[in-house]
Amino acid sequence: MKSDLFSFIKTIFSFIRPFWKKFFIGLTCAVLTSLITGFSTWAIKPVFNFVFVEKHYEYFKFVPPFLIIIFTLLGFFSLLQAYFMKAVSTGVVNLVRLELFKKCLFLPVLKLSKQTTGQTVSRVINDTAQIEPILGNTFQTIFKESLTVLSLLIVAFLQKWDLTLIAFSTVPIIIFGAKILGFKTRRARKLAQNATGELTHKMHEILGGIKEIKLSGSYEKIIELFSKELDKFYKWSLKITKYREGSKSLVDAVTGLGGALVIGYGGYLIIREALSPGAFLSILTAILLIFNPMRKLAKAYTGLKEAQGAWTRIQEVLQLEEEKGGNLKAFPPKKGFLFKNVYFKYSEELSWVLKDINLFIPANKVIALVGPSGSGKTTLVSLLPRFYDPQQGKIYLDNTLLKDFDILSLRSLFGMVLQEPFLFNLSIKENLIMAKPEATEEEIIKACKLAKAHEFIEKLPKGYDTVLGEEGLSLSGGQKQRLALARVFLKKPPVIILDEATSQLDTITEQAIQEALDNFKGSYTIIIIAHRLSTVNKADRIFVLDKGQIVAEGTHQELLERCSLYKNLYLTFQKT
Ligand SMILES: Nc1ncnc2c1ncn2[C@@H]1O[C@H](COP(=O)(O)OP(=O)(O)OP(=O)(O)O)[C@@H](O)[C@H]1O
Ligand SMILES: [Mg+2]
Secondary structure, eight states, X not given: OHHHHHHHHHHHHHHHGGGHHHHHHHHHHHHHHHHHHHXXXXXXXXXXXXXXXXXXXXXXXXXXXXXXXXXXXXHHHHHHHHHHHHHHHHHHHHHHHHHHHHHHHXXXXXXXXXXXXXXXXXXXXXXXXXXXXXXXXXHHHHHHHHHHHHHHHHHHHHHOHHHHHHHGGXXXXXXXXXXXXXXXXXXXXXXXXXXXXXXXXXXXXXXXXHHHHHHHTOHHHHHHHHHXXXXXXXXXXXXXXXXXXXXXXXXXXXXXXXXXXXXXXXXXXXXXXXXXXXXXXXXXXXXXXXXXXXXXXXXHHHHHHHHHHHHHHHHHHHTSOOOOOOSBOOOOOSSEEEEEEEEEOSSTTSOOSEEEEEEEEETTSEEEXXXXXXXXXXXXXXXXXXXXXXXXXXXXXXXXXXXXXXXXXXXXXXXXXOSSOOOOSSBHHHHHHTSOTTOOHHHHHHXXXXXXXXXXXHHSTTGGGOBTTGGGOOOOHHHHHHHHHHHHHHHOOSEEEEESTTTTSOHHHHHHHHHHHHTTTTTSEEEEEOSSGGGTTTOSEEEEEETTEEEEEEOHHHHHHHOHHHHHHHHHHHHO
């Protein structure tokens, strides 16, 4: 437990290191503020005696300016202290936030979606905020108050050690109590943080479905759902206060007990004339003075424990294993991709989404994946850029396992238009060149023309510089698809995967894009997923997927004759 706390403090200090100059200035200013306060308090007596008692009235004129200087200095140093300490604490918090965010980018897709998004966001924002106070105040408090306690202890011990010992016989109770309460606070804090994460997530999720809610009119049900999460948060927040205030009350009660013991035993000693009333008063003052800094220390300890709880949660994310590949640089396929007895499921508890997939995707051909909704088409193509790895079986590019390629270079082979294209709230141009940062203006326009996007982009308020999401600007599903296609046409990757890439386009536009795609035939590996079989019937090879298994493969004509599922799919779509 102790070593845990110790290693926690050590880690926090390793984050402070980049800010050590600011930290040092802040700490120096804190010490200066204490020194000035101490000095001015101490100076009252000699100054008062010198000027008024010993009647050196000619020096009186120095007193008001002296006061002004002291208070100005005090203000100045406490401002500097607050400023630099905040600079350190916020700096460290931001550093941790950045680390967490970076970590999220490099986690396997599955890990990231398992931690619900709200929880992850909560860790990045709330848990990191939890460690800020300890950087701002707690370390200072521990530093300063420990010194105070130590010096007062020495004074008391030198006066009468046995009386002091009796007074402090209660301290173990405080330590023990603070430890237990600290542990409980930490646990409650963790659960409260979980509840906050859940709250963020729920709110996000619910408001995402606002149209459905409005249509169904089921406001009460939704409000109830949200209230439940609020209740959880309420419960744990109250518990935190209970334990935190509990440790304060414990100190109060024990202070009373300590006072009673000292007065009892001290009074007894005075009556027996074993102690002078003056010495007794001095010890009593020292002891009573000690309890306030001790209370602050106890509070600092609880704060430290709370921060440690938050840190544990941050650590859980930081320690997750990042996705990793091999050292080989990936190359455009010469033979193709080979799936060998591949099995995949999204999580342990769920059943197989892909079962015993054996499949060869020849290089530089157009291949199509068809099959009913939910049969596993999107999942299958997601295995190629290693968004997911199969639990069983192997996937090769030419003769090398996908896992042996450097992951970045492997992914650079692919251009994908996903079922629901995602665009950033950046300008259209920035969205496009994400795939190819060095692209020229002409290249961009050419790609957009191919994807039939140029026309609508030109009509936007600022053309290619229009920022998506700004002033409520949002694109239609088909427009997004065309931008995503343009992104692929711009990058011209060796492997192009189109997952329902033209599903939201009208037939004329779709036809035009088909023709554009024809330019890529022969020198690019193209994988098309489509429900409209008119899009796939020209493919060199078609695979039919059903319930996670490849049930047939061949050309359009062959499948029409051989595969009843394909024939049914084809006939149904022809009717529509
Ligand atoms: N992220 C996920 N987590 C858990 N299960 C998932 C996830 N994505 C898909 N599935 C499940 O995997 C199965 C296959 O889904 P997939 O998206 O691959 O189907 P699909 O063939 O692309 O369907 P569609 O034609 O509707 O796009 C489905 O049963 C689905 O419920
Ligand atoms: Mg799909």
